[in-house]
Amino acid sequence: MATATETLKPPVTEIGVIGWLRKNLFSSPFNALLTLLALWVIYSFASGIIGFVLSADWNVIVTNLRLFMVGRYPIDQVWRVQASVSILAFLVGANFGVARRTGIDAPQIGGQWRALSRSIAAAVAALFLVLALLPFQFNDRVWLVASLALMAIGFGFGHLVRSRRVVTYLWLLSLPVIGAMLYGVAGLPRVATDLWGGLLLTFTLAIVGITGSFPLGVLLAVGRQSSYPVMRAFCILYIELIRGLPLVTLIFMAQRLLPLFLPEGLNVESAVRAMVAFIIFTSAYLAETVRGGLQSIPSGQTEAGRALGLNSLQSLRLIILPQALRAVIPAIVGQFISLFKDTSLVAIVGLLDLAGIAHSAASQSAFLGRNQEVYLFIAAIYWIGASSMALASRRLERSLGVGDR
């Protein structure tokens, strides 16, 4: 047995840290050169960033934090914004709770829905944690903790009721309730949207834009596929016209032309005019997305619907649209991401959303030359929002198996 072949260990250059380095960074002279180049790039950026961090003065953010969050929303009414956020936190928790339970009964649909609600819940929780890092006052931090707690309560609630329908109705109910509470009805003092600003306005524009454009987009997509030539021509014209125009021109047009096109004396607030522009714009793009979904459904589905005795509207509503929309959920999330980024364009027409507030804060004389802090701060907020949604959509895509088909 003494002659048994000795098992040689792999050479030290092929395993461990050295092996990894050789394989991934220095596999050839050219790669080694690239690595050195990359290291130089990283070094120059890192030294720049360290230099910036050492010299940065975040006072401009701290002083204007309320402006960045809610704009000129009256300070004694800010609780309404906070309450709205708490309601949404509760619903997000409830959604996740229900999704976890229903997933067991209907693994096919439940799986997708669970993945989406989990990603949303995780993103919202992460948002609260990030907000907690900001220099808020003590009672605002209490509110953040309370919202997190409400999210947990909502999760428990969802677990108990186990009904997707209840949660869906709560969602549908919550949007008008929140809108009414923020704007002010039934004894609450009215806060016109001209006073809304910062992150509040950014989110309002994005959410109103996507929910408002969704029905319109679906209608346009169906119209573009319809067998009625007049409707089809109109939808194609609308979609292609809007898609050929820059969003800024539409926002600008809504600001300047909408008052001309409406009867005298009917005054529409500036933020509402911007919402109209976003709905007009997004619905055209959404229509194309939904059309992709409609085209992916084989015509046998419609024929089967007709064979079952459904008329064309019924088979569209009960058979085609549910499948088509489910197939394009990731694309709709992508649409929402770009809408979220595009809301910044209202700064150009003078609305004080996150970008607008940043622009005016950067020109405050007290903080002259501190505009890099301001722009980096809001860029970070947009980045966190957009990339967490992108992450959620990627997960969803995987659970839908879009890439596998």
Next chain:
Amino acid sequence: MTTRTRVSLHSVVPFYRDLRVLRILAQIAFVLFILAVGYFFYSNLIVGLRRFGTTLTFDFLRGNAGFALAESPIEYDPSEPYLKAFLVGILNTLRVIVVGIVLASLLGLVIGVARLSTNWLVSKLAQAYVEIFRNTPLLVQLFFWYFVGVLKLPRVRESFNLPGSIFLSNRGLALPWFNLNASFGIWLQYAAGGIVIALAVYVILGRLPPTFFLRRWRGILAIVFVLANLMWNAYALNPFAPTVPAVEGFNFVGGTTLSPEYAALLFGLVIYTGAFIAEIVRAGILAVPRGVNEASRALGLSYIQTLRLVTVPLALRVIIPPLTNQYLNLSKNSSLAIAIGYADVFYVGQTILNQSGQTLQVIVMIMVTYLIISLVIAVIMNFLNARFRLVER
């Protein structure tokens, strides 16, 4: 009997349940609805216009513009009509779009390839770039590049001097450029003649039998001939006079200077769109199955031939449609110039609008301009797409 049954069946269905009639009625109703909505807006508009005392004609375009523009590729001064100012805006927009599309494509190509590099560091760096710039609004990036980047550069006298006589200052980017001599026209004619001859040679050699040596090299031969002709005549006629920028007083002399606004806008658009194009390039390359490349190598094609004849055409088929969208996005996003005060068509249009008060007409002009630009890009890209499309039998 049968005839009677058919007739009676036909008369049994009343017109309000006849699908053919209903379809037409539905369409008429739709048209009436659209007309009613249109008439509502139109009548309000007429009332509104009367209130402001303006009309719906384009006569105002002949009036004096009266405002100066910071930069213009053609001669322009404030005493010229609005129409001329608008034209300057269009040219400035095109200047950004064309250069931007070229640079963004190059950047996207490099980053997209880097993203697939086997070098871990390089691919992670490319990924970080894509993730950062795709997920922040372009407007915020433009604010950053302009107010933090360009305007904080040193003044002209202390400007950064990059290798190759490039100067970076808060007055913009000064580059070496060239002026045209009187002989430029003759040179252009010779160049055109050379290209015609080369094309003729290419076509004639193409008729030779396929195995013939000259036929296989005809492409390279033609290109070499064109280049040699261009360079020899450039040497003989001296059509270009290179100038190099230099700091003199408070400004640059010689060369060409890109304004800070142009530089920031171009940079922002290229960096932003490049991130999207990088992802498209990456997806396109990944879409080519590895086996196809291996099969091509197994057939005896060299690495370069595989790339040129197999990988790139297959990848382009996947790349071109989304790339078209990015080019369209870039051209539309160039309207954000207004945020940093670059005199593009939207900026000039808004100035005209504010001065003349002719809201509707100016907005229509701006929109038509962008629609035409979008259309031209779409047509060119569709042509390319048709060239690379899968030829099905």
